[in-house]
Amino acid sequence: MKMFRNALFAAALVMGLASAAQAADLVRKVDSFDLLADQSGSMMMQAPDLKMSKAAAAKQVLAAVNEAIPNLGYKASMHTIAPAGQVVAYGDWDRSAMNDGIASLETDGVIFGRMTPMGDGFAANSGDYAVMARPTAIVLASDGANNTGIDPVAEAAAIYQAQPGVCFHVISFADTAEGQAVLDKIAALNTCSVSVKGADLLADQNALNQFVADVFYTTGAAPQEEALVLHGVNFAFDSYALDAKAQGILDEAAVVLKEKNVHVTLEGWTDSIGTDAYNKKLSQNRANAVKAYLVEQGVPASKLTAVGMGKSFKYDNATEEGRYLNRRVEILFN
Template sequence: MMRKKQFQVLVLAVVLGLTVGMGLAQAQEKCSPKVDNFVLFVDQSGSMYMTYEGKDVFRGQDFIKERLAKRLLAQMNELIPQLKYNGGLSLFAPFQELLAPAPYDRAQLGKAITSIKESQEIFGRLTPMGPGFDSLDPAVLAKLSGKTAVILVTDGMHNLGKDPVAEARALYSKYSNLCIHIVSFADSAEGKKILENINKLNPCSIMVSGAEMLQNRAGLEKFVMDVFCAPLTKPKEELMILRGIHFDFDKAIIKPEWKVVLDEGASTLLKRPEVNVIIEGHCDGIGSVPYNQKLSERRAKAVYDYFAKKGVKKNRMKAIGYGKSRPKADNATEEGRAINRRVELKVVQ
């Protein structure tokens, strides 16, 4: 009975994992790059080689902060959408570039993450976070263009050199397209305060707990999406109304006085070969639905044929009739009915 229950729990966990993964994949399909570059900026000072919250006696070597950070970065790398941006990895305290920013390649970044040392000397390895920011500028940031996300992975400790908050502020002043996000492994009041102050410098900044992200897959996925993804924006439909192109009652013939306006429309389409058009024909409210449907289609086809004769390719156009279903004005008046006897162009990219 116990084995059956354990198996059911395992199956549920797998199903939930697959569901979350499918949800993320679907979200990433609707994702466009939010940044042009990203840099993982990881603290390798002595305090990062101490155990998280100091519980080394009780929790063992697996809870060394640098190892936790390395594990989290590997998981993050698996979630980063494979889009067109540059990715890099640098360490600080001391500064070390493990992967110079280049077109993002998951395997290459994975190798760089793997190369982060899991153990180093603690004593004598102070934490110059401020100078770390200072080194990041000429070595990395100065070579990039466009929007850049720096993902700072640290416990926030600082005991040598320039003030890290002041240095982060200076970077923001110099690079208007920069955003510093924070993955915090802070386990001291001082470290937490420093990171909170850096986070407050710019509303773009997102700060999360690294330890919590290791236990919360959905939270890590959200962080990745928030940092790397902008929603795909649909091209705004441009409605071009052929003003003045109206038709006599029960007619689908283009009168000579409207041809100047049609010529302007054709000229615009020829100048913009990337634009396709839906030609929509309409009628007033007099007559039956079937009759007006056919009449609206003939009106749309008349404009379609006119543009085709002017050189607009037929595969860029589609003629549709809407009958009397979409009036623009009141069909109770002659003026309103005249307005409704019309053709519109809906422009699509």
């Protein structure tokens, strides 16, 4: 039986490596996304070089982006900042429902006396981001103006720290150096970010298509990472100890990994109970435990990278079984 399971693991590993070289159809880069529209007073002002308000331009661009996204089974939502709020509830992405949400955005609202708490908007919406499937793209359409409340750059950095797998992408409608600087700093927080000018996307369909591709999908022509769930390598609640069943599976994994010339990332995950910060540390400990055990079995440490991913929503956290399945480690072929 052990030999049979080992053959299955070897086959899964080979299939994972082979899939990285196949030229397949479009492959999504993210599992979920949120369209985040700035509705502040400054966005209601006329856009330089555009015969409309910045909010109207952003509305057009978001609608065009929504139309260009391929139907690859995303989850999605839509929020606003200044004021902060939910426009489209999180769930299976529906192009028509998202279009309705975009159509509801304000474009000619009050300008003067309407403050712009961008950072507060990030903070207000961050709880909704916590339940989104990872990786998550947050597509921010804004002019970067911020004149009250929390520093938006610091709040975006805090979201990155607390919620691994989230990435901010910027569509800029900035008409001041200060506003553009804020957006540039947000984009610079993480190498995953894509930053573009909204006016460019309005003027050039190719530029818009490229932005959508950069954020949402890739083609099978390039090598793709493939994750293999180590079924049975799961953990008790609030624990990173490997039980006998997990060790047996990892013994088999070690045999295969020693024979293959590959580098893998070990991703540790937790269920949704507890704080983001605590679960980030716990997930890292779980990944570290698997790496340490594989190294003990003779797998070179140079072949292994351990990464704690934090909370998982791959399985249903409302059930005991789902929470157990979320407390896992996956192998990602690099």
